[in-house]
Amino acid sequence: MDLPVFRYHPDPIASGSIVASEVQCVCCDQRRGFIYMGPxxxxxxxxxxxxxxCIADGSAHEKFDASFVDEALFPDDVPSEVVEEIAFRTPGFAGWQQEQWMACCGDAAAFIEPAGHAEIRARHPQLEGTLMMHIVQDRGISGSAATRFLTSLNRDHGPTAYVFCCCHCDAKLAYIDCL
Structure with a gap:
């Protein structure tokens, strides 16, 4: 069975938000071979x-009044219907603190994956400069300490980069979160 398509989370298996499982869904009472692991x-x-x-068709939201991303986390220029699609019908992702949902071109960006330095180097090398700028400007870390922080990024153990892609201009976006 093919997974539903999520415009703003195109590969929830690769991101770790959905995993293969024989657990029965509490919403539809079916075992479909996959289960949601996010918040x-x-x-x-x-x-x-x-x-x-049940996330994609909105039935989990309707039955449990569940959301999967905090609606307050979106920039003001993201249309309300997009915020609702992501919050109520798109798998979220787990972060270390409060998740953020990046935006570009007046729309929410698509969540790609949590990433450590190895994943950034292998799949998103264009983000190294952006992340270094974030470390220096937002975290106030500079010099060799900033380089150490960048190379300490880890997908599973934090600090972690969260990678997004603009749905319009294909720009890669990311932020860093840690305990």
Missing amino acids: SYCEAELEEALCPW
């Missing part, structure tokens, strides 16, 4: 309990 914001306990289809 769910609602009163019900939905950790590792929803299939991607």
